[in-house]
Amino acid sequence: MDYDLGADxxxxxxxxxxxxxxxxxxxxxxxxxxxxxxxxxxxxxxxLLASDGLLALAWPKEHGGGGGSVxxxxxxxxxxxxxxxxxxxxxxxxxxxxxxxxxxxTPEQKARHLSAISAGxxxxxxxxxxxxxxxxxxxxxxxxxxxxxxxxxxxxxxxTSYAQMASWxxxxxxxxxxxxxxxxxxxxxxxxxxxxxxxxxIRSMLGPHHLNEVFLDGVEVFADEVLGEVxxxxxxMREALxxxxxxxxxxxxCESLLDRMQNELGDDWDRLPESIRVRWVRALxxxxxxxxxxxxxxxxxxxxxxxxxxxxARIATTTCDQQVAELLFDVLGPSALDSGTSARLHxxxxxxWRYAQAATVASGTIEVQRMLVARETLGDHG
Amino acid sequence: MNTALPEDITEFGAVAAKxxxxxxxxxxxxxxxxxxxxxxxxxVALADLGAFDLDVRSADDDLLAAAxxxxxxxxxxxxYPLVEELLAIDGARLALVNPETPRIDHGDLAGDWxxxxxxxxRYHVQxxxxxxAKLGPFLVPATxxxxxxxxxxxxxxxxLTLGSWRILGAVQQALEIxxxxxxxxxxxxxxxxxxxxxxxxxxDASVAVRGLYELAKYTISRTGSTxxxxxxxxxLMLRLKATDTARQVLRTAHQxxxxxxxxxxSDVSILDRHTQPLIRLPVSSEVIxxxxxxxxxxxxxxxxxxxxxxxxxx
Numbered sequence: 001m002d003y004d005l006g007a008d009x010x011x012x013x014x015x016x017x018x019x020x021x022x023x024x025x026x027x028x029x030x031x032x033x034x035x036x037x038x039x040x041x042x043x044x045x046x047x048l049l050a051s052d053g054l055l056a057l058a059w060p061k062e063h064g065g066g067g068g069s070v071x072x073x074x075x076x077x078x079x080x081x082x083x084x085x086x087x088x089x090x091x092x093x094x095x096x097x098x099x100x101x102x103x104x105x106t107p108e109q110k111a112r113h114l115s116a117i118s119a120g121x122x123x124x125x126x127x128x129x130x131x132x133x134x135x136x137x138x139x140x141x142x143x144x145x146x147x148x149x150x151x152x153x154x155x156x157x158x159x160t161s162y163a164q165m166a167s168w169x170x171x172x173x174x175x176x177x178x179x180x181x182x183x184x185x186x187x188x189x190x191x192x193x194x195x196x197x198x199x200x201x202i203r204s205m206l207g208p209h210h211l212n213e214v215f216l217d218g219v220e221v222f223a224d225e226v227l228g229e230v231x232x233x234x235x236x237m238r239e240a241l242x243x244x245x246x247x248x249x250x251x252x253x254c255e256s257l258l259d260r261m262q263n264e265l266g267d268d269w270d271r272l273p274e275s276i277r278v279r280w281v282r283a284l285x286x287x288x289x290x291x292x293x294x295x296x297x298x299x300x301x302x303x304x305x306x307x308x309x310x311x312x313a314r315i316a317t318t319t320c321d322q323q324v325a326e327l328l329f330d331v332l333g334p335s336a337l338d339s340g341t342s343a344r345l346h347x348x349x350x351x352x353w354r355y356a357q358a359a360t361v362a363s364g365t366i367e368v369q370r371m372l373v374a375r376e377t378l379g380d381h382g
Numbered sequence: 383m384n385t386a387l388p389e390d391i392t393e394f395g396a397v398a399a400k401x402x403x404x405x406x407x408x409x410x411x412x413x414x415x416x417x418x419x420x421x422x423x424x425x426v427a428l429a430d431l432g433a434f435d436l437d438v439r440s441a442d443d444d445l446l447a448a449a450x451x452x453x454x455x456x457x458x459x460x461x462y463p464l465v466e467e468l469l470a471i472d473g474a475r476l477a478l479v480n481p482e483t484p485r486i487d488h489g490d491l492a493g494d495w496x497x498x499x500x501x502x503x504r505y506h507v508q509x510x511x512x513x514x515a516k517l518g519p520f521l522v523p524a525t526x527x528x529x530x531x532x533x534x535x536x537x538x539x540x541x542l543t544l545g546s547w548r549i550l551g552a553v554q555q556a557l558e559i560x561x562x563x564x565x566x567x568x569x570x571x572x573x574x575x576x577x578x579x580x581x582x583x584x585x586d587a588s589v590a591v592r593g594l595y596e597l598a599k600y601t602i603s604r605t606g607s608t609x610x611x612x613x614x615x616x617x618l619m620l621r622l623k624a625t626d627t628a629r630q631v632l633r634t635a636h637q638x639x640x641x642x643x644x645x646x647x648s649d650v651s652i653l654d655r656h657t658q659p660l661i662r663l664p665v666s667s668e669v670i671x672x673x674x675x676x677x678x679x680x681x682x683x684x685x686x687x688x689x690x691x692x693x694x695x696x
Contacts, residue, residue: 001384001385001386001387001388001446001599001603002383002384002603003383003385003600003603003604004383005383006383071383078686082686082687252686255685255686255687256686256687258685259685259687259688262678262679269678269679270679274672274675277675277678278668278671278672278675280675280678281622281671281674281675281677281678281683282622282671284619284678284683284685285619285622285623285674285683287685288597288600288619288684288685289593289594289596289597289623290593291686292385292593292596292597292600293589293592293593293596295383295385295596296385296592296596299383299384299385299386309592312588312589312592312593315585315586315589316589316593367582369585370581370582370585370586371581371585373585373588373589374581374582374584374585374588376588377561377584377585377588378561378564378565378575378581378584379565379575
């Protein structure tokens with residue numbers, strides 16, 4: 001038993017921190033801000049990562065990846081999230097669209113998409129959630145009606161991250177409404193500039209670009225755009241999302257923010273109310289536990305217990321996100337609501353609080369994670 | 383990185399669990415409240431397992447073996463001061479105490495005792511007779527001498543760490559009993575396990591126990607390789623997590639077992655009552671958190687971003 005990430009992973013962490021310190025401007029808070037320069041920063045940073053084989057670090061080299069170890073991938077996830085995800089919207093293509101293409105894509109689909117994703121040249125969005133189908137994706141209503149050699153897709157997607165900037169979408173639609181639920185859906189790889197697609201941004205506390213509605217009005221899709229088999233979309237979707245099961249390394253940003261805040265406070269830290277300092281101790285304890293649960297889930301890899309282990313890690317890390325958000329707001333007191341570059345930590349605390357509200361909702365709600373943990377412990381009752 | 387215990391250690395833990403089941407498990411602990419021969423038999427069970435041959439201070443494998451032994455002992459509420467004897471100094475069991483209100487679990491057992499507080503200050507002790515308390519039935523008040531030197535800080539840390547492994551075993555067992563109960567107990571025509579509120583409560587308890595297990599493994603795996611101040615913070619942090627988890631899981635167990643959980647015919651009652659000294663002593667979780675506070679700025683509470691802590695000269 002050892003907790004050594006390995007020399008290559010430690011070296012990678014140093015290299016990434018060096019890269020970030022030289023390439024990412026101070027006060028950077030991610031791609032989804034009002035400042036268009038932030039989006040440009042992520043685009044140039046992704047190309048830089050790609051040129052070093054770091055963008056698709058986890059991918060096999062034959063697909064333009066870096067062939068990195070799982071612990072190097074873990075370090076990459078930690079450092080990117082800790083530094084406000086300077087890959088911007090690229091992580092979706094890298095983390096699950098690409099791996100799903102490797103597993104289910106046709107040779108033509110792989111040739112068309114994989115190298116573009118690994119080079120950081122293309123942004124993907126995920127057309128899954130609908131107004132009437134969020135967590136219960138198998139119930140989605142967007143219809144793909146046969147038309148010639150392909151289908152016409154009509155319906156509405158919602159909460160679609162990055163839809164405004166994406167050039168491709170993995171679109172889930174119902175191809176057979178009379179089939180049993182698991183066989184109703186198919187996945188399509190659709191360019192976002194295809195006629196009939198309209199994107200409408202949704203104003204939210206998460207900032208511009210982030211959430212969108214996507215309207216599909218008789219959008220033409222073709223047989224060679226199906227990912228996997230027709231009617232097998234539910235299974236592909238579930239397995240594809242399992243590539244992301246460990247999820248975002250939220251604990252890393254929390255630890256980073258606490259570290260930065262502590263440095264900024266200096267001796268004032270000792271003058272914080274004792275109750276806050278005790279909460280700080282407990283937050284560091286809970287973050288360490290969340291990190292170790294994530295490491296456990298990573299180490300299990302393809303073991304059948306990996307799924308519930310990842311759910312446990314997600315419950316721990318998403319609740320830490322909100323715990324740290326509240327702690328830091330209480331540390332700042334009246335200035336907690338200040339935003340913008342003149343705010344403490346360049347507005348990172350206010351930014352973190354807003355995003356933390358989504359932590360237990362995005363990519364599988366905490367209730368779903370609890371169901372998965374309970375299923376392992378209690379079986380399939382209920 | 384390999385976060386799994388070595389196979390031989392896991393096997394040793396399974397053997398220990400079997401031996402403690404043969405000894406009688408928590409019901410034997412209940413019997414020990416009124417029959418001192420049971421505690422003697424508990425020591426025999428430990429000796430059968432080679433517990434007292436383990437060199438927890440200097441042999442890494444022995445320390446891991448001691449950890450899973452403590453875990454198994456915690457699950458059985460084994461009525462014996464195992465950690466105290468594993469860390470005996472010159473044949474005297476080592477108790478961790480709060481000098482303001484010294485209490486020693488199993489302090490009435492024959493044999494020598496010495497005590498230390500969390501700062502490592504050493505005391506000679508005079509244990510008093512048992513008081514037959516419900517919570518901590520083997521807990522005795524003790525009288526301390528004036529401070530008499532120190533014990534190794536590493537001993538204090540190991541004490542906290544191995545005690546946390548006992549708590550781990552107790553909460554794992556409490557969760558398992560609860561799991562069995564909610565899958566078997568029918569209410570409103572279906573098992574309790576079909577109610578979502580029950581499932582979510584079990585899930586939260588399960589996450590807490592998994593987290594404690596991961597932290598326990600992590601802490602013990604690096605006990606011998608970190609700077610002394612970091613090792614101390616690690617041990618306190620583990621104990622803090624263990625006591626938090628114990629309170630959550632035992633509360634969950636009581637709630638879901640209903641009235642049965644208060645009765646000594648349920649192992650939950652025995653586990654809860656007998657584990658209380660580990661949860662409350664030598665100091666409360668709030669005091670542990672206060673002791674950890676200076677480690678935030680000092681960097682002893684390591685994170686991905688803290689600077690390495692230099693080892694203090696011994």
